[in-house]
Amino acid sequence: MxxxxxxxxxxxxxxxxxxxxxxxxxxxxxxxxxxxxxxxxxxxxxxxxxxxxxxxxxxxxxxxxxxxxxxxxxxxxxxxxxxxxxxxxxxxxxxxxxxxxxxxxxxxxxxxxxxxxxxxxxDSVYATARCVSPAPQRLLLRHGFHPLGVLPGAVTLREVETLALLVRYRDGIPANRRAPGTVPQEVAPLLEAARGHGVHFDDIHAESAPVPPRTGAGTDLDVSHDPGLVLQRYAWTPSGAARTLPLHLPNTLLASPDGRFEAYAVIDAIAGNGLLLEAHSAPDEAPEALGDVLRVMAERGADYIEAMLPLHDRTRIERHLAHGFTPTALYPAMRREDGVWHDYVLLSHTTARVDADALRVDDRFSPYVRQHSHVRPPASPNPSDTTKRG
Known part of the structure; x- marks a missing residue:
């Protein structure tokens, strides 16, 4: 071409x-x-x-x-x-x-x-843009991309940087989306920001419910970075389950010694970030296991950790919120299943906060920057390392 x-x-x-x-x-x-x-x-x-x-x-x-x-x-x-x-x-x-x-x-x-x-x-293409200047964001905006959110401390270049997230759709998308029903109140600012850009949500309500904060149980997880083992295990999924996220294959397997819990992640120690792809556990497994995963990922260089969850899965969203995740972006119509589009919410776990005065963003990202101002930084998943991110 x-x-x-x-x-x-x-x-x-x-x-x-x-x-x-x-x-x-x-x-x-x-x-x-x-x-x-x-x-x-x-x-x-x-x-x-x-x-x-x-x-x-x-x-x-x-x-x-x-x-x-x-x-x-x-x-x-x-x-x-x-x-x-x-x-x-x-x-x-x-x-x-x-x-x-x-x-x-x-x-x-x-x-x-x-x-x-x-x-x-x-059906859709997404991109990230640095927030040291509005120029990279505006290039994407001029070519049909729409704002999705702001990712605080998402990458380490010369220093820790925040990224803007954008998406462009094929003509006619998003349409015929699943109504997620009730979502946690913490997601409401993202819904309002998306509405401001013309994305509508029918029959959706944000409800406030106490979510007790959780940390890890202190379990020493078995960790494997062996590509053959990780990908072989990842290829197996419970009956009826589908791969959650596109474009990513795990490079890390984290599992409890008794085999009752396992999680798959991408860890990029050079960029200082990680992505939590999947977690499977026995029905009675303690919810603190997620805290142990975050701690171990941080110990291996992932100071910033993302998870992408279906907007309709309130239980999983609240479980992540309890462990210090923050809703940072909304991806309407990310996946199509059984003829219906499903919205997803991106949550991030990081000790970095958005400093609005230091960011250089296009005005169309301002609602996403503001929605971080009321969020209290989560406790570090690796309390012994308090100087890592300066």
Whole structure:
């Protein structure tokens, strides 16, 4: 797929096409020029991972070349989960010397054609944008993305940073969504923010109910990072269960010694974050087990931890709230099951708080920033480490 872009700037023409393995050295130089030595993604720093991604049919990697010189001056990629019909935009980068020429937009539109065009097959694509400047957010907003929320302390670059979360849908989505009924009061600010952006919720009520705070029971969990074991166990799910989240496979298995509880997670110690994918337990397993999982994940470098839960599953949401999670984003129509779209809520566990004065966000994210101001920071899941995040 190729496209040209002509604009009245000193850099008037670029060619957008598919990245090739021969582009890896130039792409590494590009990401270093944009992010310095703190870029957390392997698909910008690791030559082996980059070459593998370029031959992976689930990854669409586009580059922009200066037609006059042939230099790679922009990059962006789309990771796809075709069975769940969801994609994620990553790695948008434009050479600083070519800023303002519309290159980022050209790359985005090429990826959106891959996602939603005749051969795309996706229903939604999400992306994150840094909050050190509104420019990355506005690039996505100009190209049809909508605000979903603000993720406090979600990534460590030169310092701990907050990210904005956005989504773009295929035309006609979201529609015909499941009414979740009753949700915890803590989710109400997200509902109001989403309504302000035109997302409607029928027959939904936010109710306040006491949720006693919980910590871990102090159980020493068995932890495995062996890829073969983790993925083999993860492939097995209880009868009728479906994989919860797209685009993520676990790299960590955490289990109680007696086998009555196990959880699957992604831990990225370099970026300082983690994602809790699944947790299975015996019916009478103590709810403190979730606290032990958070503690162990923090000990292994995940200071920021996310969980994505169905909005209609009030019991699971309240269990996470009791362990210090905070609702931080809402993803309407994330999954389609039995002909009906299901909304999901993203919860985060972190000791970092949103400092509204330090953030540089587009006004459309202001409701999501404000909704964090009343939230008390949770207790650290690793109390012995109180200086880790400075």
């Amino acid at each position: 190729t496209a040209t872009l002509a604009r009245p700037t000193p850099h008037t023409r670029v060619l957008v096409d598919t990245a090739a393995v021969d582009d890896v050295p130039a792409l590494r130089s590009l990401y270093h020029a944009v992010y310095g030595d703190c870029y957390p993604l392997r698909l910008g720093t690791d030559p082996v991972a980059m070459a593998a991604a370029m031959t992976d049919p689930t990854v669409k990697w586009r580059v922009a070349r200066d037609i006059a010189t042939g230099d790679v001056v922009g990059s962006a990629l789309l990771r796809t989960d075709v069975p769940l019909r969801i994609g994620k935009v990553e790695g948008i980068a434009v050479d600083p010397g070519h800023a303002g020429a519309g290159i980022g937009g050209a790359l985005l539109e090429a990826l959106m054609e891959s996602a939603f065009g005749a051969e795309g097959g996706l």
